[in-house]
Amino acid sequence: MTKIIAVSGKGGTGKTMFSTLLVKAISQKTNNLLVIDADPDSNLPETLGEPVETTIGDIREELKELTQKDNIPSGMSKQDYLKSRIFEIVVEAEGFDLLVMGRPEGSGCYCSVNSWLRQIIDNFSKDYDYVVIDTEAGLEHLSRRTTKNVDTMIVVSDASKRGLGTAKRIKKLANELEIKFKDIFVVANKINEENKSIVENNAKELELNLIGKLPFNEEIAQYDLVGKPLFNIDKNNEVFLEVNKIADKL
Secondary structure, eight states: EEEEEEOOOOSSSHHHHHHHHHHHHHHHHHOOOOOEEEOTTOOOOHTTTTOOOOHHHHHHHHHHHHHHHHHHOTTOOHHHHHHHHHHOOEEEEETEEEEEHHHHOOOOHHHHHHHHHHHHHHHHHHHHHEEEEEOOSSSHHHHHHTTTSSSEEEEEEEESHHHHHHHHHHHHHHHTTTTTOOOEEEEEEOOTTTTTHHHHHHHTTTTTTTTEEEOHHHHHHHHHHOOOOOGSOOOOOOOHHHHHHHHOOO
């Protein structure tokens, strides 16, 4: 049974950092892991240290152009073409496979193409033990139903009550859209002794399940500053050790 985990949160909270370290933690337990970068900003390949040349967004535009010119390969449907191209662009890294969604839709209607893509990716994901999805910041992924089949939603927040409020809104919107996550957890990032109890109290007041608290870490800040892949962080790094504990709970 495939376990699908999505990571969400507002911009600047450390969402992609957490996704990267979660991938590192899970890849130590299994090499049958699919990572999907669903954020149009696409920073995950850099933090994982895996360059990506072609995204699903590129293929979507490619299909549109081929359709307009009536150049779809003979004997192949549009859906079959999408499926074959997705298999071609998956990056096979050590410990995981990576698929990048890329840029959002261009002009024109992509409704049928996006529907096919969701079906293909859903079927594709079934071959893995775990799927980790780094979603776009905010709530758009919920309204577009791109995370409807997720088992566990993890919302990364900073120490502010406003950041935790995003987690509360995600929980509320998911209920309104009848998206049934098995679990919704919150991870608070850049926590110190001064704000630790405040974050815990705010999470309790907002009825949020706080699964982990990550401290500010100078080594991670330096990795970000110079663009080093966070996936290569030492296994004894204090933040990674905390993320590893979270992975054990999932």
